[in-house]
Amino acid sequence: MSSTIEKVWATLEHLTDPEIPVVTLRELGILREVRETDAGIEVVITPTYSGCPAMGQIEDDVRASLDQAGIAARVITQLAPAWTTDWMSDEAKEKLRAYGIAPPHRTCGSGGDVSVVHFVRRVQAEPVACPRCGSIHTTVTSQYGSTACKALYKCLDCQEPFDYFKPY
Amino acid sequence: MSKAPVEYLLHLADNAVVLGQRDAEWCGHGPILEEDLALANVSLDLIGQARLLYQLAAARMGNGATEDALAYFRDDKDFLNYTLVELPNHGALVGYAAADRDYATTIVRNFLYSALMVLVWDALQKSPDSDLAAIAAKSLKEARYHLHHAADWLVKFGDGTEESHARAQAALDHLFRYTEEFWTPSAVEDAAIASGAAVDVRTLRAAWDAIVADTLAEATLKRPEVRGYIPEGKHGRHSEHLSYLLGEMQGLARAHPGATW
Numbered sequence: 001m002s003s004t005i006e007k008v009w010a011t012l013e014h015l016t017d018p019e020i021p022v023v024t025l026r027e028l029g030i031l032r033e034v035r036e037t038d039a040g041i042e043v044v045i046t047p048t049y050s051g052c053p054a055m056g057q058i059e060d061d062v063r064a065s066l067d068q069a070g071i072a073a074r075v076i077t078q079l080a081p082a083w084t085t086d087w088m089s090d091e092a093k094e095k096l097r098a099y100g101i102a103p104p105h106r107t108c109g110s111g112g113d114v115s116v117v118h119f120v121r122r123v124q125a126e127p128v129a130c131p132r133c134g135s136i137h138t139t140v141t142s143q144y145g146s147t148a149c150k151a152l153y154k155c156l157d158c159q160e161p162f163d164y165f166k167p168y
Numbered sequence: 169m170s171k172a173p174v175e176y177l178l179h180l181a182d183n184a185v186v187l188g189q190r191d192a193e194w195c196g197h198g199p200i201l202e203e204d205l206a207l208a209n210v211s212l213d214l215i216g217q218a219r220l221l222y223q224l225a226a227a228r229m230g231n232g233a234t235e236d237a238l239a240y241f242r243d244d245k246d247f248l249n250y251t252l253v254e255l256p257n258h259g260a261l262v263g264y265a266a267a268d269r270d271y272a273t274t275i276v277r278n279f280l281y282s283a284l285m286v287l288v289w290d291a292l293q294k295s296p297d298s299d300l301a302a303i304a305a306k307s308l309k310e311a312r313y314h315l316h317h318a319a320d321w322l323v324k325f326g327d328g329t330e331e332s333h334a335r336a337q338a339a340l341d342h343l344f345r346y347t348e349e350f351w352t353p354s355a356v357e358d359a360a361i362a363s364g365a366a367v368d369v370r371t372l373r374a375a376w377d378a379i380v381a382d383t384l385a386e387a388t389l390k391r392p393e394v395r396g397y398i399p400e401g402k403h404g405r406h407s408e409h410l411s412y413l414l415g416e417m418q419g420l421a422r423a424h425p426g427a428t429w
Contacts, residue, residue, distance in 0.1 A: 008367060047216075047306075048309060049212070049216060049306075050212055050213055050216030050217045050219070050303075050306050050310060051211075051212035051213050051214070051217070052212075052216065052218055053212070053220070063211025064344065072175075078311050079220070079299075079302035079303060079306060080298065080301070080302035081305070082302065082305040082306045083306075084309075096317040108309075118229065122422055141202060141207070142202035142203070142206055143206060143313065143316060143317045143320065144202075144205055144206035144313075144317065146205065146208070147203065147209065148209035148210075148212055148310070148313075152202060166313065168309050
């Protein structure tokens with residue numbers, strides 16, 4: 001890795017998700033790549049959900065940090081491969097848990113290999129652990145929470161209501 | 169490399185933006201707070217999908233086309249969405265009769281549409297049109313949750329109380345005929361299929377039937393008989409409801425063109 005690219009990564013390392021300020025964009029897998037091209041440095045980000053309102057803020061944050069560090073770079077939004085919660089680092093998952101959000105409990109694979117026909121009813125049977133007490137004796141309150149990427153759950157042992165970051 | 173025709177992208181985008189607008193009518197009026205949030209999030213996904221598709225269409229159209237121009241400055245007859253997605257959040261009415269929003273209608277519609285879209289996006293993520301395939305791969309992940317959400321509530325309503333069952337069945341009886349539109353390709357779809365970049369929705373019918381049969385069986389609801397009527401929203405021939413919906417959606421942008429905040 002060239003020193004310029006290292007410097008860009010280091011500059012952007014402090015940037016966190018606007019809605020989940022305990023995890024960084026790198027840990028979430030939103031900040032995909034920094035590369036040197038003939039046209040200059042490019043920073044590649046990828047949206048989480050199609051309509052995620054945080055994406056505009058994220059792009060602004062990346063640009064502002066680059067400007068502040070005096071780095072001339074283009075910010076490129078790239079859709080493919082589609083962002084997946086599989087890219088979240090273990091470190092990020094642990095930070096989510098400590099913050100009170102249950103992290104995704106399963107991986108999604110590369111897409112296309114999930115049977116869509118029977119997907120609907122199978123998902124419900126999968127256990128989600130309470131981020132507070134660790135019990136898997138939990139129940140879904142709503143399949144959407146404060147944001148599209150989360151569901152609302154409740155722990156039936158310690159009674160904690162909590163957000164669950166859905167596998168995507 | 170084969171690319172999907174622009175009109176096909178607009179057909180997909182118009183479906184998403186119109187249903188996103190319909191579902192968003194529940195914002196602040198949800199039957200319970202959790203569902204208020206859920207529907208707003210489903211709408212956000214749909215509007216996000218529409219934006220990606222409009223952006224792609226605009227880039228391919230050139231001549232200064234923008235996603236905003238496509239969403240806000242086309243008239244009702246230019247929209248290529250299914251009639252199903254533009255219908256109000258309540259059953260059929262006569263004359264000037266009015267009705268409250270009915271959550272069963274919303275849920276049944278979201279179920280019928282997202283059961284189709286999980287199959288459409290799944291097929292399109294393998295499209296040789298790599299830009300469309302990228303949007304499809306993202307949208308599929310979201311459509312699965314939309315289907316999960318709608319099917320879950322449909323089972324709760326159908327297999328719930330006498331009233332919830334009756335209302336779910338009434339919504340199904342009202343809306344099911346509009347799904348006939350899925351299976352008769354328009355000229356836009358024919359051209360898209362010929363380009364090799366689109367999916368022939370007719371090939372998805374058996375899988376759609378299976379999803380519907382599975383869920384309706386669990387919900388103890390009956391699949392209505394439909395025959396004869398085939399809506400033509402995707403040809404640009406709409407119900408009057410689309411005009412009112414667009415009036416609300418486009419009014420601000422047209423009153424203050426180019427406004428920013």
